[in-house]
Amino acid sequence: xxxxxxxxxxxxxxxxxxxxxxxxxxxxxxxxxxxxxxxxxxxxxxxxxxxxxxxxxxxxxxxxxxxxxxxxxxxxxxxxxxxxxxxxxxxxxxxxxxxxxxxxxxxxxxxxxxxxxxxxxxxxxxxxxxxxxxxxxxxxxxxxxxxxxxxxxxxxxxxxxxxxxxxxxxxxxxxxxxxxxxxxxxxxxxxxxxxxxxxxxxxxxxxxxxxxxxxxxxxxxxxxxxxxxxxxxxxxxxxxxxxxxxxxxxxxxxxxxxxxxxxxxxxxxxxxxxxxxxxxxxxxxxxxxxxxxxxxxxxxxxxxxxxxxxxxxxxxxxxxxxxxxxxxxxxxxxxxxxxxxxxxxxxx
Amino acid sequence: xxxxxxxxxxxxxxxxxxxxxxxxxxxxxxxxxxxxxxxxxxxxxxxxxxxxxxxxxxxxxxxxxxxxxxxxxxxxxxxxxxxxxxxxxxxxxxxxxxxxxxxxxxxxxxxxxxxxxxxxxxxxxxxxxxxxxxxxxxxxxxxxxxxxxxxxxxxxxxxxxxxxxxxxxxxxxxxxxxxxxxxxxxxxxxxxxxxxxxxxxxxxxxxxxxxxxxxxxxxxxxxxxxxxxxxxxxxxxxxxxxxxxxxxxxxxxxxxxxxxxxxxxxxxxxxxxxxxxxxxxxxxxxxxxxxxxxxxxx
Numbered sequence: 001x002x003x004x005x006x007x008x009x010x011x012x013x014x015x016x017x018x019x020x021x022x023x024x025x026x027x028x029x030x031x032x033x034x035x036x037x038x039x040x041x042x043x044x045x046x047x048x049x050x051x052x053x054x055x056x057x058x059x060x061x062x063x064x065x066x067x068x069x070x071x072x073x074x075x076x077x078x079x080x081x082x083x084x085x086x087x088x089x090x091x092x093x094x095x096x097x098x099x100x101x102x103x104x105x106x107x108x109x110x111x112x113x114x115x116x117x118x119x120x121x122x123x124x125x126x127x128x129x130x131x132x133x134x135x136x137x138x139x140x141x142x143x144x145x146x147x148x149x150x151x152x153x154x155x156x157x158x159x160x161x162x163x164x165x166x167x168x169x170x171x172x173x174x175x176x177x178x179x180x181x182x183x184x185x186x187x188x189x190x191x192x193x194x195x196x197x198x199x200x201x202x203x204x205x206x207x208x209x210x211x212x213x214x215x216x217x218x219x220x221x222x223x224x225x226x227x228x229x230x231x232x233x234x235x236x237x238x239x240x241x242x243x244x245x246x247x248x249x250x251x252x253x254x255x256x257x258x259x260x261x262x263x264x265x266x267x268x269x270x271x272x273x274x275x276x277x278x279x280x281x282x283x284x285x286x287x288x289x290x291x292x293x294x295x296x297x298x299x300x301x302x303x304x305x306x307x308x309x310x311x312x313x314x315x316x317x318x319x320x321x322x323x324x325x326x327x328x329x330x331x332x333x334x335x336x337x338x339x340x341x342x343x344x345x346x347x348x
Numbered sequence: 349x350x351x352x353x354x355x356x357x358x359x360x361x362x363x364x365x366x367x368x369x370x371x372x373x374x375x376x377x378x379x380x381x382x383x384x385x386x387x388x389x390x391x392x393x394x395x396x397x398x399x400x401x402x403x404x405x406x407x408x409x410x411x412x413x414x415x416x417x418x419x420x421x422x423x424x425x426x427x428x429x430x431x432x433x434x435x436x437x438x439x440x441x442x443x444x445x446x447x448x449x450x451x452x453x454x455x456x457x458x459x460x461x462x463x464x465x466x467x468x469x470x471x472x473x474x475x476x477x478x479x480x481x482x483x484x485x486x487x488x489x490x491x492x493x494x495x496x497x498x499x500x501x502x503x504x505x506x507x508x509x510x511x512x513x514x515x516x517x518x519x520x521x522x523x524x525x526x527x528x529x530x531x532x533x534x535x536x537x538x539x540x541x542x543x544x545x546x547x548x549x550x551x552x553x554x555x556x557x558x559x560x561x562x563x564x565x566x567x568x569x570x571x572x573x574x575x576x577x578x579x580x581x582x583x584x585x586x587x588x589x590x591x592x593x594x595x596x597x598x599x600x601x602x603x604x605x606x607x608x609x610x611x612x613x614x615x616x617x618x619x620x621x622x623x624x625x626x627x628x629x630x631x632x633x634x635x636x637x638x639x640x641x642x643x644x645x646x
Contacts, residue, residue, distance in 0.1 A: 005445040005446060008445070009442065009445045071429075073427050073428070073429040074429045075397065076397050076423070076425040076429065077428070079397040079398075080395040080396055080418060081418065082415050082416075082419035082447070083415060083446075084414075085413065264392060264397035264398040265359065265392075265398040
């Protein structure tokens, strides 16, 4: 599956990344020494810090997988190496995934031990209030979330031919996903008569698809209510959200992992390399504008918001194409979408 | 055996390589052509870096993108890459993960190049970087060496050393070397065969001894004014016409009647057939390829 020599070399190259785990350890270890915990919130906060750190890692590190494709020079070197098709990408993916997940597991083991030991102490306020089963379940769910975030970042970074494109695709891709998910949740809310869901839509339309705060809130609600079999809407939505996360994460990682290595002539290229990449920014504007317009607000607010998003849309196009002179087709698409959304904003 | 069959590759609307069929012969092959002729693209396809749109390349029966084929080839691009913080030893360590390197030979070549051991390779001058990577390329145990713009920025003393080593590689180790370069003088001293590309197509592939057999050069002194058009109109297939002082130098396609035609038309006070030197031959062949293409387009 991977070239063992390349694996060893790459692992050695990226070994210093393992040291990243020291950063949260510096924050967590003093917490552990302050046991017993004063309350359950401290325990939850500790678990969340670990998740947040891994989540951030999973949102940034996949960029490194494709650095060898960001210039013609390095692509010439790496793509000529005697490896099988796609081996370089696969090897780098596995190593970075290993780094992210091992960090999460290492930190989780440390915090879990601290929490469990504390829960056995009669002096602790969390004595008997920590359910080890739930703790492990939340660990597992956060592990899956970390993997899903890694996969989605991996998928969007793969689209870029250079650093700027990769970052732009990562941002617009996350926005697009969150818009689609918000839209889907909105429809569920309409059909189920749920009034909680619309309130969470604004939060899910944040920078990332798997917004950690929303996830933490919804999953905590879900796992603490699970044995009460209180399958009200918040839990149902959390479950739906979790299943969707698994599906999107798996689909993104499997697709990207198995995709053919793009030809070296696209390395460092200023133009997007496929039709999908070309329409990604347009689609993001379309769906983001849809989410804006679906929310009740003053007409003026809608128009100002859309003008701001359209300016951002134009800026992202400049970054991706690396020029202000677009093709006629790009200009027409841009103008049509902005005009269409403005007309809707004025007329609704 | 390195076989190229009906190979085509385009970048946007530009055809970089067009229906190219070619067998690369053992020994040193000089790959020449104008800028944009498709030399680098061809080398990048052979080494498996980029994929062709049509056709295929087989290296000892293996498709060029296969691991087996890649293990037989080492491609040195025009601007070789080294990770930012790497020194010479680290660069060699990197390549030794993938290729069998003759370290004794590498150290031997390196000792004659006087490159700094501790300095980062990215801080090397262009010539120094090229020297290092040429030393590495010549020490890698592979059957095919593809060198793009191999002699750029190298001083004459080092260049001489590298040329000797390249010749030794083909004689002792039976390697097939393809060198794409605009340094015609160095290529003519080294190459056993010449491959001339023009706009991605094969214009000429000849042994060094055969190249230029179809060309002839005359030195002519006359009171008349010579123009390419006047020479063409009297049936001389002129490739190049230059005036040096009061003398005209004409390079044309060989024709038994050429001398008679020149005498009849221009009554020269001096008409002398002079030999073309090797690098002049290659330049003239490139010019001829362009003229043929222009004639073909018309």
